[in-house]
Amino acid sequence: MNMTAADIFSSIEKIRAQAPLVHNITNYVVMNTTANALLAIGASPVMAHAADEVEEMVSLSGALVINIGTLSPDWVEAMLYAARKAKELGRPVVFDPVGTGATTYRTGVAREILEEVSPEIIRGNASEIMALAGCRASTKGVDSTAASDSALDAARELNSRYGSVVSVSGEIDHIVDHTRVARVSNGHPMMTRVTGMGCCATALSGAFACVQEPFVAASMAMALMGVAGELAVQESGGPGSLQLHFFDVLYRITLDDIGRLLKVEVTA
Amino acid sequence: MNMTAADIFSSIEKIRAQAPLVHNITNYVVMNTTANALLAIGASPVMAHAADEVEEMVSLSGALVINIGTLSPDWVEAMLYAARKAKELGRPVVFDPVGTGATTYRTGVAREILEEVSPEIIRGNASEIMALAGCRASTKGVDSTAASDSALDAARELNSRYGSVVSVSGEIDHIVDHTRVARVSNGHPMMTRVTGMGCCATALSGAFACVQEPFVAASMAMALMGVAGELAVQESGGPGSLQLHFFDVLYRITLDDIGRLLKVEVTA
Amino acid sequence: MNMTAADIFSSIEKIRAQAPLVHNITNYVVMNTTANALLAIGASPVMAHAADEVEEMVSLSGALVINIGTLSPDWVEAMLYAARKAKELGRPVVFDPVGTGATTYRTGVAREILEEVSPEIIRGNASEIMALAGCRASTKGVDSTAASDSALDAARELNSRYGSVVSVSGEIDHIVDHTRVARVSNGHPMMTRVTGMGCCATALSGAFACVQEPFVAASMAMALMGVAGELAVQESGGPGSLQLHFFDVLYRITLDDIGRLLKVEVTA
Numbered sequence: 001m002n003m004t005a006a007d008i009f010s011s012i013e014k015i016r017a018q019a020p021l022v023h024n025i026t027n028y029v030v031m032n033t034t035a036n037a038l039l040a041i042g043a044s045p046v047m048a049h050a051a052d053e054v055e056e057m058v059s060l061s062g063a064l065v066i067n068i069g070t071l072s073p074d075w076v077e078a079m080l081y082a083a084r085k086a087k088e089l090g091r092p093v094v095f096d097p098v099g100t101g102a103t104t105y106r107t108g109v110a111r112e113i114l115e116e117v118s119p120e121i122i123r124g125n126a127s128e129i130m131a132l133a134g135c136r137a138s139t140k141g142v143d144s145t146a147a148s149d150s151a152l153d154a155a156r157e158l159n160s161r162y163g164s165v166v167s168v169s170g171e172i173d174h175i176v177d178h179t180r181v182a183r184v185s186n187g188h189p190m191m192t193r194v195t196g197m198g199c200c201a202t203a204l205s206g207a208f209a210c211v212q213e214p215f216v217a218a219s220m221a222m223a224l225m226g227v228a229g230e231l232a233v234q235e236s237g238g239p240g241s242l243q244l245h246f247f248d249v250l251y252r253i254t255l256d257d258i259g260r261l262l263k264v265e266v267t268a
Numbered sequence: 269m270n271m272t273a274a275d276i277f278s279s280i281e282k283i284r285a286q287a288p289l290v291h292n293i294t295n296y297v298v299m300n301t302t303a304n305a306l307l308a309i310g311a312s313p314v315m316a317h318a319a320d321e322v323e324e325m326v327s328l329s330g331a332l333v334i335n336i337g338t339l340s341p342d343w344v345e346a347m348l349y350a351a352r353k354a355k356e357l358g359r360p361v362v363f364d365p366v367g368t369g370a371t372t373y374r375t376g377v378a379r380e381i382l383e384e385v386s387p388e389i390i391r392g393n394a395s396e397i398m399a400l401a402g403c404r405a406s407t408k409g410v411d412s413t414a415a416s417d418s419a420l421d422a423a424r425e426l427n428s429r430y431g432s433v434v435s436v437s438g439e440i441d442h443i444v445d446h447t448r449v450a451r452v453s454n455g456h457p458m459m460t461r462v463t464g465m466g467c468c469a470t471a472l473s474g475a476f477a478c479v480q481e482p483f484v485a486a487s488m489a490m491a492l493m494g495v496a497g498e499l500a501v502q503e504s505g506g507p508g509s510l511q512l513h514f515f516d517v518l519y520r521i522t523l524d525d526i527g528r529l530l531k532v533e534v535t536a
Numbered sequence: 537m538n539m540t541a542a543d544i545f546s547s548i549e550k551i552r553a554q555a556p557l558v559h560n561i562t563n564y565v566v567m568n569t570t571a572n573a574l575l576a577i578g579a580s581p582v583m584a585h586a587a588d589e590v591e592e593m594v595s596l597s598g599a600l601v602i603n604i605g606t607l608s609p610d611w612v613e614a615m616l617y618a619a620r621k622a623k624e625l626g627r628p629v630v631f632d633p634v635g636t637g638a639t640t641y642r643t644g645v646a647r648e649i650l651e652e653v654s655p656e657i658i659r660g661n662a663s664e665i666m667a668l669a670g671c672r673a674s675t676k677g678v679d680s681t682a683a684s685d686s687a688l689d690a691a692r693e694l695n696s697r698y699g700s701v702v703s704v705s706g707e708i709d710h711i712v713d714h715t716r717v718a719r720v721s722n723g724h725p726m727m728t729r730v731t732g733m734g735c736c737a738t739a740l741s742g743a744f745a746c747v748q749e750p751f752v753a754a755s756m757a758m759a760l761m762g763v764a765g766e767l768a769v770q771e772s773g774g775p776g777s778l779q780l781h782f783f784d785v786l787y788r789i790t791l792d793d794i795g796r797l798l799k800v801e802v803t804a
Contacts, residue, residue, distance in 0.1 A: 240787075
């Protein structure tokens, strides 16, 4: 099995045609950014976190994205309500354990979410994935201090415990399920100087999960992030212009763009 | 009666000269965006939502903008405190019923706000306006699935019930009061791929409402959105650059810019 | 004593090399903006406000930045928890009293924070600093209506009461401690048309406070803001593009850039 540019572009065309609603319960820092990324690729984002409406909102949605970047108890409660409803309805749940390992509270919440809802996709950096699996890993705030491949065992462990596809971002992204590993070698270091790029990867995983099974969706999201990031960096004089060119590229990306740059390898 | 480029530009000059304070209780996704739009046009935005200060803040302000995009019970309570105070002081209230129709909670809150405070201006898309009036309309999250003119009867119904000017955005924007309809044919489809453009229309309606009566204010805001959007699209390679060029255009827009592009028609 | 471009650039190089974690408990409007400013200069931002984790998060951090732009009681409580912990651990606290003077609640909270934690740096505009010191000053929302030098006495008063370095932004920025005043004459009026520029000054003060003593840190932050703002304006057609070019400039600023433009004067 492999993943071609045509596979990815055909999924993007499905997203553009169907404009699936993606329900996000995410952090304050990146809400604007991930909404713009979802709109640019052709999805329809909604941000809603009131306990009184999250179950109804998720029932209208093609996927649920939860992200604990700026968590607090009432938001976590809403995430759990929404995620349980999503599971009940068979909608994919994508979980971003931002900053797991940095504080006891954050790690505890992340594990509670895993135990309660077994998300279809977990998308984090190496430090977060290792902390989530219980490895001794060092996290500095929300930025990873470990390389992506050092988290491969942790990713496999989380997959075997919760059945989740685990998507570990880094210089090389690794996407793991029980039989396969996808390695995406696209991207650019300047992307780490823009806040919310990891959260965009998570949100786009949600968009792809509306039109593809979780492993393929998670891999396509990372490939698109990397290719679009490389294209955007070419036009950018720094991280400020990178952020906006990234949205422009998502909006107008072509099969040829992906074909020229794609570096993905899937092994069994 | 008609609305000329000179009328609109003269109101913009008033905003630039007076820099009216516009108090926003709005959603997390767009706060940065609407603050920047208000600053770019020359107004002075303030975002404040604590129950302990909203009444005092609104008393310093020229207009109040409330927007339920990411509502929760305590924010709704603050909106009601602020809006009642604004009505008491005779300050215009602009209400954006984001996502009304999507969930029972959201629709209920939107109607409660209408009943309690009869806003001077209601600004929403066709789905939201129809849901607000009790029509059977389909909303997908926060994006409209209906054309603007299909909401004209709903807009008239809301106007007759609450006395509010109703501003329905779409390919053609319709602004309705009890005797007049303004039709604005400016704008560009790429604007729907930037989050918060509708919320900017609402915020700018608040800025114009500091210097004009509600029907004129709502019409001028939609005309400015459309003209500035068209100008910004000309410089933009996608929705990322559109957002920032939109602010640049608001900041430097001239009478000539508006005169060249304006397509507004007011009928009795 | 004076402050040269080489001094400032050498501190920027320290920030880039150490990537200090800066813990922000700040307002919803600017979170994305200040996170991007901190990333662009080479620091590692984290935003976390849950009472359950702020003490642990601050203990991982090089500095704490608190900003009351969109305050509410639970956020203020978290600010106090975090700030007390920072003091206990000897980490610098930078406080931005956004909108102090506009409402009784806001002014009360700002003074409570001063009394409880004596921040190493207070960074505000003239209206805020004067209101904080108890002068009769007029604030219109969150924008200053007074010139920076009119707040010098208030700044000295706050310094003598709390020991804080007081950084007053304006056309000329004044940074005051008990023996020195730094005057920074850099910057550009268009910066006042971008939301969150003051908050970026506060956040960057936090980054510099990880590698310098408070007076020097606060002065360097204002100098960098001004120089980077001037450079960014040169490439910008308005405040929308200014915001992104500002991040680009922070990311790639050189010793020569600072040397060409720097206008800072330190007097005893």
